[in-house]
Amino acid sequence: MEFSNGRKRVIDKLTRGLELINHLQVMLNGDGALEQSLAEGLVDKILDTFKDSLSILSSTESNGISRFPAVNLDGRKSEDSSESCKTFEWKDRRGRYKRRRTSETWTKDTPTLFEDGHAWRKYGQKVILNAKHPRSYLRCTHKYDQGCQASKQVQQIQDDPPIYRTTYLGHHTCKNLFKPCQIIMDSTVKDSSIILSFGSGSTSTKPVEYKPASRMIPAISSSDYFVAQTTAFSSGADHGDLFSSDVYSCTASTHSMMEADDMLLESLFDDLPEF
DNA sequence: GGGATTTGACCCCA
DNA sequence: TGGGGTCAAATCCC
Numbered sequence: 001m002e003f004s005n006g007r008k009r010v011i012d013k014l015t016r017g018l019e020l021i022n023h024l025q026v027m028l029n030g031d032g033a034l035e036q037s038l039a040e041g042l043v044d045k046i047l048d049t050f051k052d053s054l055s056i057l058s059s060t061e062s063n064g065i066s067r068f069p070a071v072n073l074d075g076r077k078s079e080d081s082s083e084s085c086k087t088f089e090w091k092d093r094r095g096r097y098k099r100r101r102t103s104e105t106w107t108k109d110t111p112t113l114f115e116d117g118h119a120w121r122k123y124g125q126k127v128i129l130n131a132k133h134p135r136s137y138l139r140c141t142h143k144y145d146q147g148c149q150a151s152k153q154v155q156q157i158q159d160d161p162p163i164y165r166t167t168y169l170g171h172h173t174c175k176n177l178f179k180p181c182q183i184i185m186d187s188t189v190k191d192s193s194i195i196l197s198f199g200s201g202s203t204s205t206k207p208v209e210y211k212p213a214s215r216m217i218p219a220i221s222s223s224d225y226f227v228a229q230t231t232a233f234s235s236g237a238d239h240g241d242l243f244s245s246d247v248y249s250c251t252a253s254t255h256s257m258m259e260a261d262d263m264l265l266e267s268l269f270d271d272l273p274e275f
Numbered sequence: 276g277g278g279a280t281t282t283g284a285c286c287c288c289a
Numbered sequence: 290t291g292g293g294g295t296c297a298a299a300t301c302c303c
Contacts, residue, residue, distance in 0.1 A: 121280085123295070123297095137294070
């Protein structure tokens with residue numbers, strides 16, 4: 001059952017990749033005035049679909065379910081292809097795992113523990129050398145039911161005022177946000193920026209107006225994305241405040257993190273006016 | 276009862 | 290070799 005679920009998701013991803021390639025092909029066959037940033041954005045998305053597919057295949061393989069060879073995100077075959085055979089040796093598997101190698105990571109420092117819209121499950125806590133506070137280890141709740149490889153580590157790195165460092169590892173391949181996010185394009189904030197507002201069950205999020213800004217459009221496929229907290233919106237902060245306070249930025253990693261909101265981004269692309 | 280968290284054990288890798 | 294990441298049994302909580 002898990003295998004068929006993973007298989008369906010791989011098919012979905014690959015189908016999506018084909019659609020994007022067709023989209024790109026149509027654009028290339030048009031008047032030839034394809035915006036380079038748009039093309040790069042499409043290529044990024046296509047690459048993401050194939051990376052996700054490989055990720056799903058790898059995860060189902062690690063569960064001993066898949067018949068596909070284990071493949072890392074960089075395309076290399078798993079160095080220990082016999083690992084899946086060990087899944088039949090269930091006696092005391094404690095500590096028997098394949099530590100992931102250099103996966104994409106990015107960090108965020110915040111004064112509070114914030115809600116990022118995904119469901120996390122804590123699977124460990126560790127006292128770190130020369131650190132006052134233990135580090136918590138969390139994985140995506142949908143690690144097993146959807147093969148999501150995302151995980152994060154949270155550690156308090158400062159007491160007064162408290163600062164929490166969250167390190168994200170891997171990308172969400174699941175599709176389970178608590179609530180869909182809202183996408184805002186605001187030309188008044190900063191060039192090449194998009195703000196995402198994730199819904200939260202505990203806060204009364206103000207509806208945020210979606211403001212297409214034509215001069216921002218070439219920046220949509222830029223690698224720079226910015227993610228803001230819902231709480232900032234609900235507190236009435238304006239977009240300028242968001243960028244000066246509790247917003248982090250990064251490049252390809254954030255793009256991948258927003259994968260769960262891919263449909264919204266796709267609709268954003270679809271809404272682009274003709275140049 | 277089932278899902279989430281805690282916690283000690285185990286193993287990878289710098 | 291030891292710090293850090295992950296596993297899984299025990300425990301907690303709703």
